[in-house]
Amino acid sequence: MPKRIKSRKSKIGVAPGSLIHVGEHVNDDVKIQLISYNEDIFNKASYENIEKCLSACNNDAINWINVDGLHEVEVISSAGKRFNIHPLILEDILNTTQRPKIDIDNNYIFIVIKMLYYNKDIKEIESEQVSIIILKNYILSFQEFQGDIFDDLRRRLEYNKSNIRSKGTDYLAYSLIDTIVDSYFDIIENIGDSIDEIEDILMSNPSNEILNDIYKFKRELIFLRNSVWPLREVLGKLVKSEYELIDDKTVMYLRDVYDHTIQVVDIIETYRDILSGMLDTYLSSISNKTNEVMKILTIFSTIFIPLSFLTGIYGMNFDYIPELKFKYGYLVFWIITIFCILVMLNYFRRKKWL
Incomplete structure (x- = not known):
């Protein structure tokens, strides 16, 4: 200048x-x-x-x-x-x-x-x-x-x-x-x-x-x-x-x-x-970009909240936790996890958050 x-x-x-x-x-x-x-x-x-x-x-x-x-x-x-x-x-x-x-x-x-x-x-x-x-x-x-x-x-x-x-x-x-x-x-x-x-x-x-x-x-x-x-x-x-x-x-x-x-x-x-x-x-524009990033991060955080809850419960070291000896417990856990993810994603789409 x-x-x-x-x-x-x-x-x-x-x-x-x-x-x-x-x-x-x-x-x-x-x-x-x-x-x-x-x-x-x-x-x-x-x-x-x-x-x-x-x-x-x-x-x-x-x-x-x-x-x-x-x-x-x-x-x-x-x-x-x-x-x-x-x-x-x-x-x-x-x-x-x-x-x-x-x-x-x-x-x-x-x-x-x-x-x-x-x-x-x-x-x-x-x-x-x-x-x-x-x-x-x-x-x-x-x-x-x-x-x-x-x-x-x-x-x-x-x-x-x-x-x-x-x-x-x-x-x-x-x-x-x-x-x-x-x-x-x-x-x-x-x-x-x-x-x-x-x-x-x-x-x-x-x-x-x-x-x-x-x-x-x-x-x-x-x-x-x-x-x-x-x-x-x-x-x-x-x-x-x-x-x-x-x-x-x-x-x-x-x-x-x-x-x-x-x-x-x-x-x-x-x-x-x-x-x-x-x-x-x-x-x-910068504010909108920041909001978009925060929205995505919030959605992912929300999805993992119930998953963290399930893993937290079954990660405790108590002897008499239900389903602890269940043969198909691991498979059921993943079925429940995927079901929760799909339900939440469908809910977010219906609300037009995604």
Whole structure:
């Protein structure tokens, strides 16, 4: 299981707004990509230096600056100084333990969202924090690692007849959020398939491995819910409030993402209920198996009670026990024994205990 609660010891006692990276440290270099576009132009380039990237921005176009890697604090600091971003916002970007949230400023909107992946090999959800800053002609996005789910979006931007090329930064931010939310459905579909497999095995052969899988997916769904539920609040603020950076036409699209988020949460709750029911089914199956074993043992014990009584009586060492010298005593004993067994088995069958 990946470690999802990251240590924040480095943040203890430091001043607010201190730029300290909290999260997984990687050895890869920070990758900076700039996409500048409008209806007529499209330029895409990668940079190793944030200053070169900022100087290459086109003020007459929409500029999407994407930073992969948060371990080089100077990159975040330089971008913050260039766009006059509050130090507390920069601190939140570097602190990858944030829940989805939104902060509104007069000049920008800051959004934190969780980008999730489903690892089919270990059947676990892996998480990455994405921070988005919406400005007048700029979108800044900060990711923990290289590689994301935005390749289709980049291809849409490159296609000169795409509707997104005529929109502003608010529509690009919507597209980023929409892509992430759509990926949640793929995760839910994979989890749903695994739950169906567990349910089939549970009905045929419940085992300790199945119990472990049930608890594992309950934990995964809790983690998924904690990543998605706060996003409703973020989108709710964008939809219900009026901001200069959010066009009225984009609000309709944001409402659609909000509805998708609610749908994801509803499916998560449904799967949690299903897993809880499966856990009850597992416990009932184990209890039924135990009861079946106890029933068989009880029946055999009951059958041997009269036999033990007979053998106990004729096993006593008294001189004048009846039938002690009887020639066919042993044969009669077995006849009586078998008769008692047959009578009791027939009685158990009539009572449907067997």
